[in-house]
Every structure is written in C-alpha cells, then in structure tokens.
Amino acid sequence: MASDKHLTLTQIAEQQAATEQQLRLMVQVALQQAAEAGAEQSEIWCYNTVGNSIEVRQGELETLEFNQDSHFGINVYFGQRKGTVSINDLTEAAVHKGVQAACEIASFTEPDPYSGLADKMLMATEFKDLQLDHPNDLTIPHMVESARQCEAKALTDSRIKQSEGASSYSHRSVSLYANSHGFIGTNHTTRFSLSNSVIAETDNGMIRDGYYTIGRDVADLLPPETVGEQAASRVLNKLVQGKVPSGNHPVIFSAELARGLWSHMLSALKGAALYQRASFLLDKKEQLILPEFVQIEEDPFIVKGFGSGNYDSDGVATRKRDIVVDGVLKDYFLSSYSARRLGLQTTGNAGGIHNVLVKPMDLSLQEMMKQLGSGLLLTEVMGQGVNTVTGNYSRGASGYWFENGEIKHFAQELTIAGNLEQMLKNIVAISNDVDLRSSILTGSVAIEGMMVAS
Known part of the structure; x- marks a missing residue:
C-alpha cells in the first residue's frame, strides 16, 4: 500500500x-x-x-x-x-x-x-x-x-x-x-x-x-x-507561577474542561449506569439536579456536528430533545436494550450521546471572573478520582489563580475535591466562550466553591 x-x-x-x-x-x-x-x-x-x-x-x-x-x-x-x-x-x-x-x-x-x-x-x-x-x-x-x-x-x-x-x-x-x-x-x-x-x-x-x-x-x-x-x-501564559491558598474557593472549569465535567453527568444518565443502579443521579428524573438557569438539549442534526446522525447504532431514528429544562432532569440516554431493562422507551442513544448543547449565559469568561472576584480558573485536571456511582470527585489540577477578576499567576500541583451532585447544584454561571471542538458544546462553568489544596 x-x-x-x-x-x-x-x-x-x-x-x-x-x-x-x-x-x-x-x-x-x-x-x-x-x-x-x-x-x-x-x-x-x-x-x-x-x-x-x-x-x-x-x-x-x-x-x-x-x-x-x-x-x-x-x-x-x-x-x-x-x-x-x-x-x-x-x-x-x-x-x-x-x-x-x-x-x-x-x-x-x-x-x-x-x-x-x-x-x-x-x-x-x-x-x-x-x-x-x-x-x-x-x-x-x-x-x-x-x-x-x-x-x-x-x-x-x-x-x-x-x-x-x-x-x-x-x-x-x-x-x-x-x-x-x-x-x-x-x-x-x-x-x-x-x-x-x-x-x-x-x-x-x-x-x-x-x-x-x-x-x-x-x-x-x-x-x-x-x-x-x-x-x-x-x-x-504559564511562565508567571505562584501558589494558591488552600481552602474553599470558587472554581471555573475552562470550556475545554467543562465538557469533561458534563460528560461525568451524562455518563450517570446512561442506561447501563441506571439499570445497574450505579449512578449518583439514580431516580432523579423530573427532579432539580442543576440551578434553574441551566438548559441542556441534545440535537443530532447539527450540520457538520461531531455527534450528528440520523440514527443510532440500533437503527433507531434520532430526535432533538430536552435533557434539562430549568435545572430539572427531563430524560436519559437509552439504547433499546437498556430501555427494556428499565421498562422505558429507547431515546435513540445506542452507541452514545449525540450533540449535547449547554445553553450559555450572556456573559464572557472575563465578566464571570469579575463577578466571582477571586478563585481558580482550571486549565488541566488529571487522575482517575471520579466516581459516578457516589459522585465523589478528587483530582490533581493546575490553572490560573485570579483576584478581583484579574489573572495573577499560574499554579501547578493542586488538588480539587467535591461531590458531583453538589458541584452541579453549585454552578453559578456558564460563560459564552463555547468550545465547538466536541459533541458536548459548552462554555466555561463556574462553581460556587470547591476544596482546593496546594
């Protein structure tokens, strides 16, 4: 060849x-x-x-x-x-x-x-x-x-x-x-x-x-x-380095990292996790799992989308649908097999999710940092410390410490910790810097407070 x-x-x-x-x-x-x-x-x-x-x-x-x-x-x-x-x-x-x-x-x-x-x-x-x-x-x-x-x-x-x-x-x-x-x-x-x-x-x-x-x-x-x-x-931008005070601080997941945060939530909403009762979002349908300003939808029909498709790997027709409305969970991600296990109808998600859109606020990342005052803008997380059964979250991290809305320095060798269920409820803003390089379309996500150790 x-x-x-x-x-x-x-x-x-x-x-x-x-x-x-x-x-x-x-x-x-x-x-x-x-x-x-x-x-x-x-x-x-x-x-x-x-x-x-x-x-x-x-x-x-x-x-x-x-x-x-x-x-x-x-x-x-x-x-x-x-x-x-x-x-x-x-x-x-x-x-x-x-x-x-x-x-x-x-x-x-x-x-x-x-x-x-x-x-x-x-x-x-x-x-x-x-x-x-x-x-x-x-x-x-x-x-x-x-x-x-x-x-x-x-x-x-x-x-x-x-x-x-x-x-x-x-x-x-x-x-x-x-x-x-x-x-x-x-x-x-x-x-x-x-x-x-x-x-x-x-x-x-x-x-x-x-x-x-x-x-x-x-x-x-x-x-x-x-x-x-x-x-x-x-x-x-990483050349100016410094320390981060250990404690409970506002944390922003940059747009690149925010799609990883949302993917943990989406994994907990998939059929296998639900019928195996291995999800921190078990039995949460029609309940408030996010702040009321959060809207999330799945759209398989985005032109040139990385998650676009007319049918799933079962041949089932895909459809545009709401996942979260005003913070309330409206639907899961089910194949025909997992739907039968749960006594529900397939959602056309055999083979995985399609394009998931997290609606941003009319707010830039800079404006978000100004509103928060001081905190940590995450640019990298590492390690396997995410448990989608219990929601426990603990990972190594690095990012920028900001004060009065302005970046002061880059910091490495940090640990951030929390619980996914509470982290989702503590989201206070989603900025409009949407990263389009994925099937999860989101801007940066600000969480009111997480434990940060340096």
Missing part, C-alpha cells in the same frame, strides 16, 4: 465507493445466511476508515502514516439467546465463517429477556443531509507545509525552547448498519485536524501546552499560524 500514502481524500472516496458496494453485498449475504441458519433476528454493523496522518518536529517530517481500518460486527438472536462476532478480515469467506461462529456462540449463551433488535416501527426513515462528508484534494505535501507553518509560528518567541511536534490528520469513513427488519443505513464522514505542542522553560523546570483545530471540513480549520499562536500563547 506504499503508493496509497499519497492518496487525497477525494481519491480515497472514489476507492471507498467500491468498498461500500462490497460491504452492502456482504451485509445482504450475511443477513440471509443468518436467517437460513435459524436466527430469528440479526444485525450487522461495519465500517472502513482510510486516511493520512503526519507529524513534523523542528521543521522536519518525522512521521508519515497511511491508516486503514476495517471492521465487521455480527449479532444473531435465536429467541433470547445472542451470539456476537467481530472480524477485521472483510472477505466473503471470513464473513461466512463469522456468521457461522455467531450462530454457534448463541447456542451456548444464557437467554436474556431484554435482548433483540429495537422495534421495527422505531427505525429511521428520514435521512437529512448533515454535511458530514467533505473529501478534498488535500495532499501530503500540503499537510506537511501546514504543520511546518504552525510549528514555526509557535517557535517565534525565544522563551519557547522546543516543539513536541505539529501533527496533521485527514481521514474518511464509510459505515453501514443493517438488520433483519430490512433497515440499512449508510454514513460517510470526514475528519481533519491540525495540532501543535510546545515547551517553555521556567525556574521550576519545563512546562508544556498546545492547541488544536478540528473539523469535518478542512475549510473550517483555523489557519496554521493561528494554531501556532494559540499554542505559544497558552504555554507563555
């Missing part, structure tokens, strides 16, 4: 058209084979992802990779018995053996009364153009040049000692889901990114930071020089 390393995504898309036709034929044959073997229901999901990634370090091309990943998954149901097989060899012989193996596995599994396909009436029938596919003629030399420009811009300040590398990524995926209801859906998606990480030196040693831009369409990426400027600015 050495010659394929220089394929553009336009050329890759042309090749994937043939791959898609091959996958469609394999899917139809596999479903038929499962039915002939006696399976009452069956479903198949498969994908093919192809692309290029490069890394430039100190102006020189260090890594050039051509990536190709394929997968074919098979579920068969004999009554309440389920057999599952996953294969990476996309040949007719391998798929044939995979279906045989799935059927054999099903004969050994215990009956599960909640297994089976989602109801046929819930299958997606409308397929909106969400503009997720933007193959283009971006070449390897162009990717390399963009990375070089990005890195060169970041290294213009003499206080930055070295680059950890600038990386560029361009991939295209074709995915199919089909089942014995007669449903078949196809997705075509592209993803591009450009990133840079740099290192500066302080009296306390080296310190690093970076920045990245990402999008479905390469035209939506920030210019390479802007990414380099942002990487440099972020690390240079």
